[in-house]
Amino acid sequence: MTHFRSDIRQRAEELVSLYPRRRSAMLPLLHLAQEQDGYLTDAGMAEVAQLTGTTPAEVRGTAAFYDMFHLEPVGRYVVGVCTNIACLLAGGEELLEHARRSLDCEVGGTTADGLFTLEETECLADCNVAPAVQVNHRYVHTTTPDQLDQLLEDLRAGRRDHDIPPHGTLIRVRRSGGLRVGATELAEERREAREAREAREAAAKEAS
Amino acid sequence: MAVLDANPIVTSRREMADSHTLARYLETGGYAGLRQALTMHPEAVAAEVDAASLLGRGGAGFPAGRKWSMLRKSPISYLVVNGDESEPATFKDHYLVERDPHQLVEGVIIAAYALQVTQAFIFLRGEFALGLERVQQAINEAYEHGALGRHILGSSFSVDLVVHPGAGAYICGEETALLEALEGKRGFPRIKPPFFPAVTGLYGEPTVVNNVETMSNLPWIVLHGGAAFAALGGGRSTGTRMFALSGRVNRPGVYEIEMVKNTFRDLIFDPELGGGIPGGHELRAFIPGGVSAPWFFPEHLDMVLGQDEVGAAGSMLGSGSIVVMDDTTCVVRAAWRITKFFSRESCGQCTPCREGSGWVERILYRLEHGGGRTEDVDLLLDLCDNISPGLNWPPQQTTICVLGPSIPSSITSAISRFRDDFYAHVHHGSCPHA
Numbered sequence: 001m002t003h004f005r006s007d008i009r010q011r012a013e014e015l016v017s018l019y020p021r022r023r024s025a026m027l028p029l030l031h032l033a034q035e036q037d038g039y040l041t042d043a044g045m046a047e048v049a050q051l052t053g054t055t056p057a058e059v060r061g062t063a064a065f066y067d068m069f070h071l072e073p074v075g076r077y078v079v080g081v082c083t084n085i086a087c088l089l090a091g092g093e094e095l096l097e098h099a100r101r102s103l104d105c106e107v108g109g110t111t112a113d114g115l116f117t118l119e120e121t122e123c124l125a126d127c128n129v130a131p132a133v134q135v136n137h138r139y140v141h142t143t144t145p146d147q148l149d150q151l152l153e154d155l156r157a158g159r160r161d162h163d164i165p166p167h168g169t170l171i172r173v174r175r176s177g178g179l180r181v182g183a184t185e186l187a188e189e190r191r192e193a194r195e196a197r198e199a200r201e202a203a204a205k206e207a208s
Numbered sequence: 209m210a211v212l213d214a215n216p217i218v219t220s221r222r223e224m225a226d227s228h229t230l231a232r233y234l235e236t237g238g239y240a241g242l243r244q245a246l247t248m249h250p251e252a253v254a255a256e257v258d259a260a261s262l263l264g265r266g267g268a269g270f271p272a273g274r275k276w277s278m279l280r281k282s283p284i285s286y287l288v289v290n291g292d293e294s295e296p297a298t299f300k301d302h303y304l305v306e307r308d309p310h311q312l313v314e315g316v317i318i319a320a321y322a323l324q325v326t327q328a329f330i331f332l333r334g335e336f337a338l339g340l341e342r343v344q345q346a347i348n349e350a351y352e353h354g355a356l357g358r359h360i361l362g363s364s365f366s367v368d369l370v371v372h373p374g375a376g377a378y379i380c381g382e383e384t385a386l387l388e389a390l391e392g393k394r395g396f397p398r399i400k401p402p403f404f405p406a407v408t409g410l411y412g413e414p415t416v417v418n419n420v421e422t423m424s425n426l427p428w429i430v431l432h433g434g435a436a437f438a439a440l441g442g443g444r445s446t447g448t449r450m451f452a453l454s455g456r457v458n459r460p461g462v463y464e465i466e467m468v469k470n471t472f473r474d475l476i477f478d479p480e481l482g483g484g485i486p487g488g489h490e491l492r493a494f495i496p497g498g499v500s501a502p503w504f505f506p507e508h509l510d511m512v513l514g515q516d517e518v519g520a521a522g523s524m525l526g527s528g529s530i531v532v533m534d535d536t537t538c539v540v541r542a543a544w545r546i547t548k549f550f551s552r553e554s555c556g557q558c559t560p561c562r563e564g565s566g567w568v569e570r571i572l573y574r575l576e577h578g579g580g581r582t583e584d585v586d587l588l589l590d591l592c593d594n595i596s597p598g599l600n601w602p603p604q605q606t607t608i609c610v611l612g613p614s615i616p617s618s619i620t621s622a623i624s625r626f627r628d629d630f631y632a633h634v635h636h637g638s639c640p641h642a
Contacts, residue, residue, distance in 0.1 A: 018370045019370070020327065021391070021392075021411060023391060023392035024390055024392050025392065026392030027334075027372070027373060027375050027392065028372065031334070031373060031375065052392060054392075061394065062392065062394055065377065065394040065395060065555075066334075066375035066395075067375070068335070068376035069376075083545065084499075084545060084546075084549055085297055085455070085531055085542060085545055085549075086296070086454035086455050086531055089454075089456055089531070089533065089537060090455075122296070122378065122549055122553065123295070123296035123298070124335055125293050125294070125298060125299040125333070125335070125336075126299055126302060127296075127299050127452065127529075127531075128452075128453075137335045138337045138338060139338070
């Protein structure tokens, strides 16, 4: 019995198979765990640990470094408003303050209905549409208070579900059709390469 | 007047709504560069890139050809593409991954062939949700098309390409931190030496790390030859370059223009480019290459957009991001916000960066918000001198990576030119612009 749903578990195993070493799948798997649960739960991180050959402590320690991973529950929609330099010059702080009042929610907090989490973000690399706003890491191009309010209303009414899926960034991204190179074949080549490397390392160690 | 007659190299499909699809890409010459490359010896492909004198487009401006040739002395393991674009005001790779993902994928395959690497990764910042989808879709289509996988396009060369999502950390743009993240760890930059992943990279094996824009130039270079690329631009700054223009301009955006042929004035004021400052306001200062770069001022407007020219004047072209500040801009607030960014994004390994960024951010905060003291201005310079002694450019290195020594850039720039603005904040008891 796994914590991941069967489709998520299958996806996770596919992701692990894409890398020469299991631990490399850590960030994608954490995104995936967050997609299932909305945030990183203990059970989700334990399963990531099992899949990547690490301990739950290593998983938590890694996840805590990255802004996109939430160790506490967040809203269905994470609204990020950029206030970095280009957005500052275009009124990013004012737009963030407007969002705070519109949502009646502190920056970093979640609305009482659990629908929205409001974040002040660093540069989102969309500086020509400033201030930049993302919802669940999708650019929404709402640069004025009115546009932002309209967006929040649309989100509440479920009118943006087609282009702003809840939680996570990987939910619609996947490799179709598997590896053309052939996972088993590639694994065999990698095993040979690893054995050759280990033999070299052992020889070097002996020599020294 | 700006010189705009060179045809774009990496943004040639910018007018096409379906530029991200394989059908459109093939219709507009896509994968012809790869087909050409596969008829050549891998070292001949590398030689064309060397002949192009293509400088890396990520920020450091290291010649891509040299990165490759250093690597060729030892067996090659991995090619990693840096698409963690997070330097504030930089948004060119955002354009490339969303609008022309096949061009990137083709460039990566060409580089993999030249280096004879069978495993490549594209590391994209996690916030690029659509970009991740578009690049993955392009990779899927490339497999279908036979351009990726076993024996690509009927050749004897095989290569696999994996998209790796970041998770929100500026420091992962530093190539050794990026490799740590790709190994599934915290994004801590690695101790140097070795200075280059070409010596010790992913899993301790020789690795080449190149930027998204650098890779996107390769299909054109292979098709037209390195000499044709080197004929554009001038000096060491060859080819065209994507400049991301933002801040107080009428037409912010990404503009691909020939290197060296145009000036900052052209970029900011030409009606076909930045279109000048809104409301006819006066330019006060501009950042020439991302927020890590020291600021420029009106007297620098007629400098050409070239890596060595900007470097000689005490700043850097960096990631090609230009931020315009005008006479409505509070420079204290601008310096504070940039410093707050560094403070938030410091990975915490090195004391001068971890502690220093927090101290200068808090002093700038109190100056901007009414709690400042006259002596704070010199205190800021003293602290900056502790982070990077001498306050020179390029900055003296006291830390594992260059994030820390970049912190003083905006602060010393603002104080050197607008010291009275800081005192005005102290005397006014708050920001006079607010």
